[in-house]
Amino acid sequence: MSSHTQTVKRLTAPEIYARKGQTPLVCLTAYSAPMADILDAACDILLVGDSVGMVVHGLPSTIGVTMEMMILHGQAVMRGAKKAFVVVDMPFGSYEAGPEQAFANAVRILKETGAQAVKLESGPTVHETIGYLTQRGIPVMGHVGLRPQAVNVDGGFKAKGRTQAERDKVLQEARDSDAAGAFAIVVEGVAADLAGEITAAVKAPTIGIGASAACDGQILVVDDMLGQFDWSPKFVRRYAGLRETISDAAEAYAKDVRSRDFPAPQETYFAK
Ligand SMILES: Nc1nc(=O)c2c([nH]1)NC[C@@H]1CN(c3ccc(C(=O)N[C@@H](CCC(=O)O)C(=O)O)cc3)CN21
Ligand SMILES: CC(C)C(=O)C(=O)O
Numbered sequence: 001m002s003s004h005t006q007t008v009k010r011l012t013a014p015e016i017y018a019r020k021g022q023t024p025l026v027c028l029t030a031y032s033a034p035m036a037d038i039l040d041a042a043c044d045i046l047l048v049g050d051s052v053g054m055v056v057h058g059l060p061s062t063i064g065v066t067m068e069m070m071i072l073h074g075q076a077v078m079r080g081a082k083k084a085f086v087v088v089d090m091p092f093g094s095y096e097a098g099p100e101q102a103f104a105n106a107v108r109i110l111k112e113t114g115a116q117a118v119k120l121e122s123g124p125t126v127h128e129t130i131g132y133l134t135q136r137g138i139p140v141m142g143h144v145g146l147r148p149q150a151v152n153v154d155g156g157f158k159a160k161g162r163t164q165a166e167r168d169k170v171l172q173e174a175r176d177s178d179a180a181g182a183f184a185i186v187v188e189g190v191a192a193d194l195a196g197e198i199t200a201a202v203k204a205p206t207i208g209i210g211a212s213a214a215c216d217g218q219i220l221v222v223d224d225m226l227g228q229f230d231w232s233p234k235f236v237r238r239y240a241g242l243r244e245t246i247s248d249a250a251e252a253y254a255k256d257v258r259s260r261d262f263p264a265p266q267e268t269y270f271a272k
C-alpha cells in the first residue's frame, strides 16, 4: 500500500518522545513483513535490529551486518507494519567515522526503506552525530550500556555498570544522547539502579533490554520471546515455545510423507 492510500496513522517521533512518564512503550524487533504485520497491533515501536545478523543469518555477532542487509529487512518490515513506528539500526562501520558518514548512510536507509528513524550505538562521536542528524531531519534513537557492536573490544556481551567508572560513563553517554536530541534511548544490559538513574536524568524515554522495570519502555528480540532458541540471555521471558512447535510440526510432516499419508486426495489436483 502506498503512503497516499494509507488509512492508519503511524506513530511519530514527537509522540514517542512525549510518552516519557506515561504508559510504558512496547517495542519488539522485527525482520520480515509477515512478522511485522502480526506484531503491528501490539507494539508502539518495531526495531529492525542489527541482531538480524545473528538471529536470522547465523552470524556470530552483529559485526558482519551490512547496509544492504538492514535495507532489505527494513523494506520488508515497512511493508508489514501499518501503525507502529519503525526504527532501523545503523550497522557496524556505517556511522562511527563521524556525522557526515552517519548522515549519508542514514539518508540512504530512510529513502530506501521508508522507515522514520535510525538507531546507533554510543561511542566517542555519537553526541555530535545525533545532533547533526536530528537537525537535518532524521530522528535518532540512542543506545547505551551493553553495546553489541563493541563485542571485540569488550571481549563478549558483558553487562555494564559493575564499576563506578563504568556507571559514570554509561550515565554520561545517556545524558549526551539526550542533550543531542535523541527521541528515545535504548538502555541495554545494566543494573536496575543505574537504569533508574539514567531514566530520571534524561528527558527522552528510555527503552530497556536487560535494564529492569525502571525504564520508560521495554524491548526484546522477537525470536527470543517467541522461544525460538534453546539459550537466551537472563533478561528474556519466553511467551511462546516456537522452537518446540516448529520441530514437532516438522517431525509430524516427515512422518506423514514417509507413510504416504501426505498428500491426501483433498491435497491433490486431478484432471476432472
Ligand atoms: N537473540 C538475540 N537476543 C538479543 O537480545 C541480542 C542478540 N541476539 N544479538 C545482539 C545482542 C547481543 N545481546 C546479548 C547477548 C548475550 C548476552 C549474555 O550473554 N548475557 C549474559 C550475562 C553477561 C554478564 O553478566 O555480563 C547472561 O547470562 O544473560 C547479553 C546480551 C543482546 N542482543
Ligand atoms: C536488542 C536491540 C536493542 C537491538 O539493538 C537489536 O536488536 O539489534
Ligand SMILES: [Mg+2]
Binding pocket: 049, 050, 051, 089, 148
Ligand atoms: Mg542492535
